[in-house]
Amino acid sequence: MPSLPQSVKTYREQRRGKWAKFVHYMSKPSSHVIIAIDGPAGAGKSTAAQRLACLLGFRYVDSGAMYRAVGWLVHACALPLEEPAAILGCLERTPVSLTFHNGTLEIWMAGQCVTSHLRSEAVARAASAVATMPGVRQMITAQLRHIGCQADVVMEGRDIGTVVFPDATIKFFLDASLQVRGQRRMQEMHQVGNTTTLGQVVEAMARRDSQDRARTVAPLVQSPEAHTIDTTDLTVDEVVQIMLSEIRRALPREEG
Numbered sequence: 001m002p003s004l005p006q007s008v009k010t011y012r013e014q015r016r017g018k019w020a021k022f023v024h025y026m027s028k029p030s031s032h033v034i035i036a037i038d039g040p041a042g043a044g045k046s047t048a049a050q051r052l053a054c055l056l057g058f059r060y061v062d063s064g065a066m067y068r069a070v071g072w073l074v075h076a077c078a079l080p081l082e083e084p085a086a087i088l089g090c091l092e093r094t095p096v097s098l099t100f101h102n103g104t105l106e107i108w109m110a111g112q113c114v115t116s117h118l119r120s121e122a123v124a125r126a127a128s129a130v131a132t133m134p135g136v137r138q139m140i141t142a143q144l145r146h147i148g149c150q151a152d153v154v155m156e157g158r159d160i161g162t163v164v165f166p167d168a169t170i171k172f173f174l175d176a177s178l179q180v181r182g183q184r185r186m187q188e189m190h191q192v193g194n195t196t197t198l199g200q201v202v203e204a205m206a207r208r209d210s211q212d213r214a215r216t217v218a219p220l221v222q223s224p225e226a227h228t229i230d231t232t233d234l235t236v237d238e239v240v241q242i243m244l245s246e247i248r249r250a251l252p253r254e255e256g
């Protein structure tokens, strides 16, 4: 049986009244390079972040996959989304472990690698709902900080530069028009045999965006220090080139 995940241990420790110690440990800035990439769904974060991580030899962390994994668990256990306490309880009982394969995060729940089961619309909806729950966010944030304290990372999500790593080495905020974001997501879905229409994709995306922006805990907002990139008319290569030139400016040692 895999050992208990750090998030669960952390959560228990917190419940035992060691909150102050927990906050202190988890707020320590990382000594590693943290490249934070935030933005709404379909802005092109994943492809650009993966390519960037590969070029720099950093670990690539898709924080959304962790929220999706909780969404997957909720779905698999048929837990009601209106009962955050039941969801947290289930998370506490479920052995979770995180591994890296070729520099990319893999998520294991109850001994099963769930990484390839996270892209369905049902899981995305559940992920967005559990992402509004402070207890779930606390557990995932602690895990993400732990990962960022172990190695140089390119980490993407909604709150990486604002909440998870406010002291990130460099921050990017990617955005694009809703129509283009919808087209990109639809293409991804068609590639795996899902024939959803553009209208349906755009509608689901807009609903999820507004839930992500409106929630009270760690909403999707742009950090004032983030470099904004509007990817509407850019190729992935162009986005990566813009990021690399900003990174070279921020980390002059990378040059040459």
Ligand code: CDP
Pocket (backbone or CB within 6 Å): 040, 041, 042, 043, 063, 064, 065, 067, 068, 124, 127, 128, 129, 131, 156, 157, 158, 159, 160, 208, 212
């Ligand atoms: O791939 P896509 O951009 O559609 O979504 P994702 O990055 O896989 O994230 C799925 C959901 O997790 C989002 O809709 C957010 O609600 C939530 N999330 C979050 O709240 N904070 C993060 N750092 C990452 C994701």
